[in-house]
Amino acid sequence: MPADLAVLGLGHLGLPAAQAASATGVGTVGYTDDQHTATELNAGRPPAGSTLAAAELRRMLAAGFHAGTDPALLTRVRTALICAPTPPAADQRSLDLTGVLEYARVLAPRLRPRTLVVLESAVPPGTTEELLAPALEAGSGLRAGRDFHLAHAPGRLDPGNRHHDYAATPRVIGGLTPACTEAAAAFYGRLTDKVVRAKGVREAETVKVLETNYRHVNIALVNEMAVLCHELGVDLWDVVRCAETKPFGFRSFRPGPGVGGHAAPMDVAPGRLRMVELAQEVNSRMPGYVTQRAATLLNEYGKSVRGARLLLLGVTYRPDLPDQQGAPAREIARRLADLGGRLSFHDPYVTQWRVGGAPVPRADSLYEAAAGADLTLLLQHHSVYDLQGLAAKAQLLLDTRGATPAGAAHRL
Numbered sequence: 001m002p003a004d005l006a007v008l009g010l011g012h013l014g015l016p017a018a019q020a021a022s023a024t025g026v027g028t029v030g031y032t033d034d035q036h037t038a039t040e041l042n043a044g045r046p047p048a049g050s051t052l053a054a055a056e057l058r059r060m061l062a063a064g065f066h067a068g069t070d071p072a073l074l075t076r077v078r079t080a081l082i083c084a085p086t087p088p089a090a091d092q093r094s095l096d097l098t099g100v101l102e103y104a105r106v107l108a109p110r111l112r113p114r115t116l117v118v119l120e121s122a123v124p125p126g127t128t129e130e131l132l133a134p135a136l137e138a139g140s141g142l143r144a145g146r147d148f149h150l151a152h153a154p155g156r157l158d159p160g161n162r163h164h165d166y167a168a169t170p171r172v173i174g175g176l177t178p179a180c181t182e183a184a185a186a187f188y189g190r191l192t193d194k195v196v197r198a199k200g201v202r203e204a205e206t207v208k209v210l211e212t213n214y215r216h217v218n219i220a221l222v223n224e225m226a227v228l229c230h231e232l233g234v235d236l237w238d239v240v241r242c243a244e245t246k247p248f249g250f251r252s253f254r255p256g257p258g259v260g261g262h263a264a265p266m267d268v269a270p271g272r273l274r275m276v277e278l279a280q281e282v283n284s285r286m287p288g289y290v291t292q293r294a295a296t297l298l299n300e301y302g303k304s305v306r307g308a309r310l311l312l313l314g315v316t317y318r319p320d321l322p323d324q325q326g327a328p329a330r331e332i333a334r335r336l337a338d339l340g341g342r343l344s345f346h347d348p349y350v351t352q353w354r355v356g357g358a359p360v361p362r363a364d365s366l367y368e369a370a371a372g373a374d375l376t377l378l379l380q381h382h383s384v385y386d387l388q389g390l391a392a393k394a395q396l397l398l399d400t401r402g403a404t405p406a407g408a409a410h411r412l
Contacts, residue, residue: 003064003077004077006073007021007030007080007081008084009032010030010032010047011047012050012157012262012325013120014081015030018030019166020191021191022060022065023059024190024191026191028065029065029073030068032069042068049322051159051160051323078116080117081120082103082104082121083155084100084103084121085121086099086121100119100123100127104132104136105135108135108138109140111136113148114149116148116150117148120153121155122154122263123208125268126202126205128151129202133150133176145175145176149176149177149184152174152201153173159323160319166192170192170193171194171196173185173198174200174202175201176200176201181200209268212263213279215263216276219259219279219283220279221279222253222255223255235406236402238406240402254401257287257400258327260318260325260327262326286328288335290400297375308341308342309344309372309373311344311363311375312346312377313346313347313366313380314378314385315329315330315353316329316380319383329379333355344363345362346362348384367390367393370394370397371394374396375397376394378390378397378399378401378404378409379400379401391405397410398411400412
C-alpha cells in the first residue's frame with residue numbers, strides 16, 4: 001500500500017520525524033541513498049551514533065515503516081519531508097546544500113498535485129524559495145504554491161531531552177503561500193502539541209539562524225569567561241552557580257572543551273553577523289586551550305606530554321548519547337597525539353574510536369586505566385561516571401565540564 005509520508009534522509013532529523021509520524025498512525029516510508037542504512041533499519045538495527053533505540057525502531061517497523069533506496073517509494077505520497085544534512089561547506093563560511101538538491105531531483109519526477117513538501121534541513125534564508133522550489137518545478141512540471149504546497153519547518157530537536165520530546169516541542173511553520181502554511185500546519189498538528197505559524201517561508205528559515213547562533217554566541221561568552229577566570233584564579237563554576245540564581249535577564253550556559261552537534265554556526269551573510277564570526281573563532285580555540293591546560297598541568301607535576309599516558313573520558317558531543325557529530329574530543333586527541341602523548345579512551349556509548357585514521361585503545365577497566373594514566377581528561381560527563389571515585393583513583397584529573405566536586409580535580 002502507498003504510504004502517506006515519505007521522509008527523505010534518515011539521519012538526525014529524518015529518523016525522529018519518521019518515528020513521530022509512525023507513532024501517530026501515519027503510514028511512513030524512509031528514503032536514503034545509502035543501501036547499508038536502509039538494510040540495517042529494516043533489520044531493526046539503528047545506525048551507529050543514532051539516538052533511536054532498537055526497541056523504538058522495532059515499534060516503527062511494526063507500525064509499517066520501512067526504508068529503501070528505490071525512488072519509487074516516493075510515488076503517490078501525500079507529504080514529503082526533506083531532511084538532508086547541510087554540513088559546513090569547504091570554505092567553512094557557508095552550508096553545503098548538495099543533499100537538499102539531490103533529494104529534490106529524486107522527488108520532483110514523482111511529485112503529484114496537492115502534495116505537501118516540507119524542507120526541515122538547516123538552510124540560509126531564501127533557500128526554499130530560490131533553490132528548492134525551482135528544482136522541484138523543473139523536474140515535475142508543477143508550480144510551487146499553486147499545484148503543490150511548499151513550506152519550511154526548521155528542525156528543533158534536543159537529543160536526549162525527556163521533557164521536550166518531539167511532540168512537546170512547538171514547531172515553527174512557514175509556507176510559500178498562506179495555503180502552504182496551513183497545509184504544513186495541519187500535517188505537523190498531527191505530530192506535535194503546538195504549531196507556530198511564521199509570517200512566511202523566509203521567516204521560518206531565519207528562525208533556525210537565530211536559534212543556532214544564540215547557542216553558539218552564549219557558549220562562546222562563557223568559554224571566554226572560563227579562560228579569564230582561570231587567569232584570575234577565580235572559580236568559574238561558582239560564578240555560574242551564583243549568576244543563575246538571578247530570576248530574570250540571565251540564562252545559564254556552561255563552558256566546555258568545544259562545541260559539538262549537528263547545527264553549525266550560520267553566518268548567512270559573511271561579514272554581516274560579526275558576533276557569530278567571533279563566537280565561532282572563540283569556540284574553535286577551545287580544543288587548543290584544553291590541550292594547553294593539559295600540557296601545563298603535566299609540567300607542574302614534572303612531566304611532559306611526550307610519552308605521557310593520557311586517558312580521555314567521554315568522546316561524544318552530548319552526555320548519555322552515542323552521537324559523536326562535531327565532538328571536540330577528536331581534535332583534542334589529535335593535538336595531544338601530535339605532542340607525543342600515548343592515548344587511550346573510555347566511553348560507555350563508543351566501542352571503537354579512531355583519530356587521524358589510527359585506532360585509539362579503549363580502556364577495559366575504567367578505574368585501573370585512570371590509576372595508570374599520568375593525566376585523565378573528562379571531556380564528556382556521562383551519568384554512569386562516578387566522578388568522586390575517579391578523582392580518588394586518578395593521578396591527575398582535568399575536568400572540562402565542571403562536573404567534579406570543588407577541590408576534587410583541576411577544572412576548566
